[in-house]
Structure formats: structure tokens, C-alpha cells
Amino acid sequence: MAASSHFPGQTWSSQPCVDHVAQGFSSRPAAQDAFEAGRQHTQQPIVTGTSILGIRYKDGVMMAADTLASYGSLARFMDVRRLHEVSPNTLLGASGDMSDFQFIQHELQKVMIRESNAADGHTLSPSQVYAYLSRYMYQRRSKVDPLWNSFVVGGIDQSTGAPFLGYVDLLGTTYESTTIATGFGLHLAQPLLRKAVEGREDELDESQARRILEDCMKVLFYRDARSINRFQIATINNAGISISEPFSAPTSWGFAEGLRGYGPQTQ
Template sequence: MDHFPSAWGRPRNDQNDMYNTYPIHQRPSSHTNTFTEGVQRTQQPIVTGTSVLAIQYKDGIMMAADNLASYGSLARFKDIQRLHPVGPSTVIGASGDMSDFQHLQHTLDALITDEFTQSDGEANALGPAEVHEYLSRVLYSRRSKMDPIWNALLVGGLQDGKRFLAYVDLLGTTYSAPSIATGYGAHIAIPLLRDVVDGHQDTLTEEDARQLLHDCMRVLYYRDARSLDKSNSFTASYSISLYQLATVTATGVSISDQIKLDTTWAFAEGLRGYGAQTQ
């Protein structure tokens, strides 16, 4: 029993001190206690971004991603840029955990600065192939330490006049293709992209590439529960999705402002099980 005057006669609680201010972790207990455990790393993404789309076209690389970072299933942060320039001729897009992506951004920026100061300016700057190789080594190393970086990354750019577009994920898996997508886009948007891009990347114009990504972002917004919707009314038949577009050409890297994607839900009124159509 507890002999402290304010709790006379009550059972002892060896998990807490007499004032119930902190756990007494020195005493034996069957309960886990964070005070006695070692360093713990995040093993589950918390704030995440969804799909990134990227294609090759005749003048370079084009990449698209929306501006939403979800807190679990909550559309929490609606102005997050998930496209990041790396050097004068490379851009990366990230889906997955946003804090890990920010860590990679700082790491790459420091790497580019070191290369710039140690070499002869931008003449010997890292190209997209080197950036992709570096990221693949970093992600595979962290995966081997059982502390993965929870991202799927697309790396695109121009190097010596040649287009480069490749993928790397948290396991260190890499591949290259004329059209690539991450997240839900790898299931929904890839067939649409391959139908237009694969085999035609040398003749695809910038206008056609831009329209293709615009249409794919609209499809993803309709189908992906983690896409950004700026409408505050769930009954509205008109809503807006915001995304950004990055292009890499011979003139350099360009990332657009937020692009409004106009959508309509009027067709849903005729679907069985929606609204008045219950039978």
C-alpha cells in the first residue's frame, strides 16, 4: 500500500512517482517505456505526397506533381512543392514521406554547392545521371541499414544534349523509361502515358506533352483519394485541382506556378448509387 499521506491506503503504482509526473522506468515492469529504449527511427511515413508523372519529349523532359501533402488521410498541407531543381540541368520529383524528401533536398543542395566550389563552376556540374546514381546509392545504403528513406523519386534532365529520365525507390530499385509515374499514377496514368509517348518521344511537341500531363493529372484527381481539391463543397459540380509542371530543356530548368485543373462532376448524377440514383 501507499504510505504517502495524500494517498493513504491506496495500492502502489510502480509506473509513476507519487505526484504522477513521470514514469519510474528504473523499476521492473511488463510495459514498454520510451524512456528506456534506444534511438527510434520513423518506420512509417506520416506526411506524404502522391503521384509524380514524367515523360520525355523532343525538346527535353517534362514532370508534373500536385501540391498536396496528406497527414495520413487528411489533406493537410496544400502548398507543398514536390518538384525540386538540382543544378542547372536536373529536376527531381518525389512521392512518399515529405520530411525524408526535405532531407534529400538539403543533401543534394549541399552536394551541388560542394561540386560547384571544387570544380570550375557549372562547366563540370553534376548531370541527371550522376544525381540519379547518387540517390540510388544513398537509398540502397539506408535500406540496407533497415532505416529506409520513404520516397519514390523521379530524376529527369538533359546531359550532353541527351534526355535522361529514371526512377529510384526506397529499396534502391532503379530503371529508366520514356514515361514514368510513381504512386497511384503507376497504375492509372502509365497506360495513358505509354500510349502517347513510348516510341514517339523524338517527335512529341511541348504543347502535346503539356496537354498529355494535364489530362493525366485530371484522371488522377478523379480517381486518387490523395489528390488536391481546392473546393470546400462536396456537393459542387465544379472543382479545382492545383499542380505544378517542370520542364528541362537546353535553356535550363523551369518550374511553373500552380496550374488550375478544371474538373466537373456533373456526370456523377447519372451513376447508379450516387445521389438520386439509388436503385
């Protein structure tokens, strides 16, 4: 006759409990296993930034990004800077998860410190930073633990003076172009950038390039629910990198009265 267990409706069995056996032969104490349960791969981005825009013009590269970091659909953090100076000649812009962006900033800082400690007078070029990022992102993707970001790398090669603009995403996908957009800007701003820039890269001056980016950022503010009308513009040329303080461009919502579904209008 089987003896009664401490739990109503159950009886002791001659078979040992699988959980107890697993615990008994575990190489880690139970307390450590409890902590391990919290160490998991990121399943989806939480606090995110939206589009980064980048274009080439005759004197260098120009990039733009707003300063919003959204917590899901909530416009939570209004002053997050998503343009990062990697070196005096290389700039990085990031869309996607902001904690992963902070992580890659630390990784790049370690790379730059190692280069500096070598004391050989060599500074990584934008294309070399781009190559490092592409390998790193692909390696993380291969471990099924990607960094949930899309990066735009821009800069000037100090040895040749040639401008550089490239794209890297969480899958390790890479390409170089004279116009690049990430996030929702890939759908809304990229066609505008191509029309305004492609074929004119050697003609556009700084003021024209800035006006193109401001116009595209306004479009994104109107149409992208994860964007705000507060952004930065960075310029990379032979004089170095200049990142503006956040500013707001004037906008108007008067045209919305003519949109179907806006306000009381139903027809």
C-alpha cells in the first residue's frame, strides 16, 4: 500500500521525482540557478530611437537624428542623443534599442583605447570602424543574441580625404551609399533623399544639404508616430565633426483640416 504524501490526492511513488534528481546532480547551487533564470537574451527592443538620416555632399557627410527615445509607444525620454563621435573623423548614428546602443558605444571606446595605446600614430578610418561593426553585429546575430540596432557610419578618411557613408543592421547586413535612412525614414525619407541628392553629391553645399535634411525630418515628424520635432544635425568634413545642439524646426498642422478622418471630418 502506498504511503500518503503531504499533498492531498497524491501518493508516494517508487519513481524518484525528476526535478529532485536534476537538482541533486546539478553542478550549480540552487541559488545560482535562480539568478541564471534572469540572464536571458533580449527578445525585443524596449526603449527605442527611430530614424537616422545621412547624406553625402561636396565637402563631406551630414547626418540627422531626433532626440526621442520611446518606451514602447510612449514618448518617454525627450533628450537622448543618438549621434556619437567615435573618433575625430568618424560619427555613428543609431536607431533601435538604446541600451544596446550604449553597449556598442562602450565596445567602440575599448577599441579606440587599444588603438591609442599602440602609440603608432594610426587612427581608425570610418571604413575600418564600419568593418568592425559589420563583423561584430554578424557575430552577435550568429549567436542568436543580436544587438537590436541599425547603425549609420559616416566620416572622412584622413589619408585620402574621401567621404564615407555606410549602413549596418542587427543581421550584419551592410551597404554603402550617398543617401541612407534607417527606421521609418527608410520608407518615407529615403525616396526624398534620393531625389534631392543622388547625382548632385559634388554640387550640394553645406546649407543645401542641411535644408534637405531638415525638410525630411519635418516629414518624419508629421508621419512617424515615434518621432518628435526636436533633432540634431551633425556635419563631418575635413575640419572635423560638428554636432549641433537639439533644435526645433517650424512646422504647421493647418493642412490636416483637409485630411479625411481628422477631427470631426468624416467625408
